[in-house]
Amino acid sequence: MLTLDRVTKTFRTGTFSGSSVTAVDRVSFTVGRGEVVTLLGESGSGKSTLGRMILGLTPVTAGSLTLGGEPVRSGREYYRRVQGIFQDPFSCFNPVFKADRVFALVKEAYYPRVSAADWRGRVERAVRDVRLDPGQVLNKYPHQLSGGQLQRLLIARALLLDGLEFLVADEITSMLDASTRVDVLNLLGDLRERGLGVLYITHDLALGTYLAEQTVVLRGGRITERGATEKVFGNPMHPYTRHLLAAVPRLGVDWVDAEPVGSCVFHDAGAEGELHEAEPDHFVACAQLPGCPGH
Amino acid sequence: MNAMPPLGEPASEPVATAQPASDAGPPLASGAAEPSAPLSPTRETLHYALRNPKLLIGLAVVLVLLLTGLFGPLLLDGPDPNAYSGAQAVGPSGEHWFGTTTFGQDVFAQFVYGLRATFLVGVIGGGIAAVIAMLVGFFAGYRGGVLDEVLTMLTNIVLVIPSLAVLLIVNAYLGVRSVPVQGLFIGLTSWPWAARAIRAQTFSLRTRDFVDLARLSGSRTWKIIFREIAPNMSSYLFMTFILLFGGSILIASSLDFIGLGPTDSVSLGLMLQSAQQWSALQLGLWWWFVPPGVGITAVVGALYVANVGLDEVFNPKLRES
Numbered sequence: 057m058l059t060l061d062r063v064t065k066t067f068r069t070g071t072f073s074g075s076s077v078t079a080v081d082r083v084s085f086t087v088g089r090g091e092v093v094t095l096l097g098e099s100g101s102g103k104s105t106l107g108r109m110i111l112g113l114t115p116v117t118a119g120s121l122t123l124g125g126e127p128v129r130s131g132r133e134y135y136r137r138v139q140g141i142f143q144d145p146f147s148c149f150n151p152v153f154k155a156d157r158v159f160a161l162v163k164e165a166y167y168p169r170v171s172a173a174d175w176r177g178r179v180e181r182a183v184r185d186v187r188l189d190p191g192q193v194l195n196k197y198p199h200q201l202s203g204g205q206l207q208r209l210l211i212a213r214a215l216l217l218d219g220l221e222f223l224v225a226d227e228i229t230s231m232l233d234a235s236t237r238v239d240v241l242n243l244l245g246d247l248r249e250r251g252l253g254v255l256y257i258t259h260d261l262a263l264g265t266y267l268a269e270q271t272v273v274l275r276g277g278r279i280t281e282r283g284a285t286e287k288v289f290g291n292p293m294h295p296y297t298r299h300l301l302a303a304v305p306r307l308g309v310d311w312v313d314a315e316p317v318g319s320c321v322f323h324d325a326g327a328e329g330e331l332h333e334a335e336p337d338h339f340v341a342c343a344q345l346p347g348c349p350g351h
Numbered sequence: 352m353n354a355m356p357p358l359g360e361p362a363s364e365p366v367a368t369a370q371p372a373s374d375a376g377p378p379l380a381s382g383a384a385e386p387s388a389p390l391s392p393t394r395e396t397l398h399y400a401l402r403n404p405k406l407l408i409g410l411a412v413v414l415v416l417l418l419t420g421l422f423g424p425l426l427l428d429g430p431d432p433n434a435y436s437g438a439q440a441v442g443p444s445g446e447h448w449f450g451t452t453t454f455g456q457d458v459f460a461q462f463v464y465g466l467r468a469t470f471l472v473g474v475i476g477g478g479i480a481a482v483i484a485m486l487v488g489f490f491a492g493y494r495g496g497v498l499d500e501v502l503t504m505l506t507n508i509v510l511v512i513p514s515l516a517v518l519l520i521v522n523a524y525l526g527v528r529s530v531p532v533q534g535l536f537i538g539l540t541s542w543p544w545a546a547r548a549i550r551a552q553t554f555s556l557r558t559r560d561f562v563d564l565a566r567l568s569g570s571r572t573w574k575i576i577f578r579e580i581a582p583n584m585s586s587y588l589f590m591t592f593i594l595l596f597g598g599s600i601l602i603a604s605s606l607d608f609i610g611l612g613p614t615d616s617v618s619l620g621l622m623l624q625s626a627q628q629w630s631a632l633q634l635g636l637w638w639w640f641v642p643p644g645v646g647i648t649a650v651v652g653a654l655y656v657a658n659v660g661l662d663e664v665f666n667p668k669l670r671e672s
Contacts, residue, residue, distance in 0.1 A: 132569030147560040165569035
């Protein structure tokens with residue numbers, strides 16, 4: 057189980073690090089085993105930064121991030137349990153090497169004693185698990201494969217680690233066409249069946265609802281609303297969430313600019329970033345709700 | 352369509368797994384065909400290297416000149432290339448292959464010894480500069496932050512040091528004037544621009560996702576730099592070395608010209624400078640300056656051609672066209 061407790065990230069910028077930008081501000085939620093959580097937010101909302109912090113690629117400024125009670129520490133042992141898949145499959149493969157090198161790196165780091173033939177068998181099984189034909193995708197250069205194939209190879213790579221507990225999937229479908237998207241999402245669903253926790257980061261509302269039990273809506277680095285997916289989407293309470301839902305294009309309806317988000321948004325939650333529990337399993341940042349600590 | 356045979360596949364296997372370079376549809380299913388055993392990366396690189404005419408021609412020219420420099424002196428009569436050979440300012444003949452200078456020195460003997468000195472100064476100067484530039488460039492570009500600021504500052508300081516003035520002072524104190532020392536000095540002062548170039552390139556490569564993916568595979572900084580980033584810019588790095596190599600030769604010849612060169616030998620740059628000094632062009636002694644000029648051009652040019660070939664060998668996208 058991955059637990060985030062008031063996780064904050066501040067980037068220092070400017071000459072002599074004079075100014076700073078808070079990308080993620082006191083974000084708390086948990087992802088259990090076999091659970092898919094969607095992290096929804098617009099560009100610049102801090103969702104990718106959050107994913108990178110979970111992966112240990114970006115250090116946390118404040119707050120705590122724990123996996124099964126242990127603090128997150130980047131390193132070989134941690135990455136045996138937690139893996140990530142990134143947005144751009146073309147950028148994830150080193151163009152001068154064959155695509156299977158991503159598997160070779162895993163073998164080198166985690167399974168040095170496994171014989172070459174045995175490993176080959178494992179790779180082929182993992183590749184078949186993501187519904188690819190090993191004969192078509194192995195021993196090829198990245199530019200000879202399609203984005204969907206590359207993205208699946210990355211999922212296959214994660215499957216090779218048998219101790220895997222958690223997967224961060226950062227915008228993994230945004231570079232894929234619609235027909236491939238559902239396939240890749242279904243693969244994530246399969247991972248859930250294996251007991252993996254998945255953080256699915258996206259800006260796409262429709263895809264966000266497809267898999268997730270829980271949804272977290274992020275804006276300007278803060279959570280505006282989170283809870284069970286059907287509650288967040290069925291009964292959106294925060295003006296920003298409503299705004300997002302209103303922005304989904306509908307057939308036959310004129311697309312007018314949605315009303316500006318209410319003035320309360322940035323004084324949001326109380327000073328400690330706690331959310332208001334609107335109903336069981338549904339938390340909302342202050343949006344002029346009765347009982348909100350800001351009012 | 353691709354003219355190269357698919358690698359690592361026995362000739363008897365059906366071509367079902369060949370690359371679908373321009374096929375509109377998805378590649379033909381290979382059906383039950385076993386995926387072929389991949390060739391090891393080293394052997395594959397060698398496979399393409401041995402079939403690349405640019406690389407082979409470039410290396411052949413460099414090798415011929417290098418061997419001339421290494422073994423040519425053994426075939427000459429005397430150990431001193433600057434000795435009086437018996438005839439002054441005569442053109443190329445059977446006796447003096449490249450003719451003689453105004454002072455009766457054999458140009459061929461000078462050329463052969465000069466090649467030696469030129470290669471030596473190029474390898475030492477270019478090699479030292481390339482190593483420093485890579486270390487500084489890779490670590491500044493990859494690590495960023497304070498380390499980057501410190502290394503960039505150091506680079507800029509060395510960049511603006513007037514190397515000629517420093518050389519004058521060093522020379523006055525040490526008084527050592529051999530080709531290796533000259534190469535060492537050139538190497539220690541000519542790396543900054545290359546370090547900046549490599550830093551910039553590393554900076555752009557480190558934000559690519561495959562670097563993060565390597566970290567997620569437990570790779571450490573050294574490994575990521577030398578196994579993920581450096582291979583991506585191998586042609587760029589080799590180009591840097593070639594430019595530093597050529598630059599060292601040219602810097603050496605200008606140092607020779609102002610009297611700070613090696614006093615105990617001859618180099619191609621020294622030959623050019625003395626030909627210019629003694630008006631070889633005006634006197635029509637073309638054989639005095641053409642061989643060293645052609646020599647320098649051939650070495651640097653052949654290395655450049657070899658680099659274009661190397662780029663094709665290392666970059667899989669350039670292999671197919």
